[in-house]
Amino acid sequence: AQTVTQSQPEMSVQEAETVTLSCTYDTSESNYYLFWYKQPPSRQMILVIRQEAYKQQNATENRFSVNFQKAAKSFSLKISDSQLGDTAMYFCAFSPKASGTYKYIFGTGTRLKVLA
């Protein structure tokens, strides 16, 4: 079975500092997608960053970047220059390509609090 593990239920970071959220996954597939989604309190889930497994280059989106280690099945999210608006639940998600459904398997999330 494919699983996604986020081992940090809660984290906090000072404004303007850098924080890294961990995610590991288990799969026997070779081609898949990985995502980080942000869910602010009482608001909808928003895509933060996306990585295709066959691409070795780590994805970056402004202050957000990932460290994708395919052999280790690790996909961590680094947030630089943290802002108060980054306070949210962050979910890591795995999506296998083979089925064509593009359904996601989510982790249990990491609650991030940015402190002023």
Added chain:
Amino acid sequence: DTGVSQDPRHKITKRGQNVTFRCDPISEHNRLYWYRQTLGQGPEFLTYFQNEAQLEKSRLLSDRFSAERPKGSFSTLEIQRTEQGDSAMYLCASSLAGANYGYTFGSGTRLTVV
């Protein structure tokens, strides 16, 4: 287009009653997904439509659950004979077919069964 809309935002129902939720996806998106999120957990896949065809259903979707997407536009998720264990946030998401660029999620419908 204002994104993915879900209605209602909140629903409180008595055990045993039927409820129906609606999702209006982004108009150009032909893929539509339903997920369920319980407290402290990540969303879990329920079902997937491409246009009007329901192509996959999770084992989580018991016989009491039914979903439709007539004419490939909006979708409804109905739960019959609700149970307390059905209390959750029901999330709808849509995307374009083709490469997996990620979903656009709605704000969800929070169901409380009392």
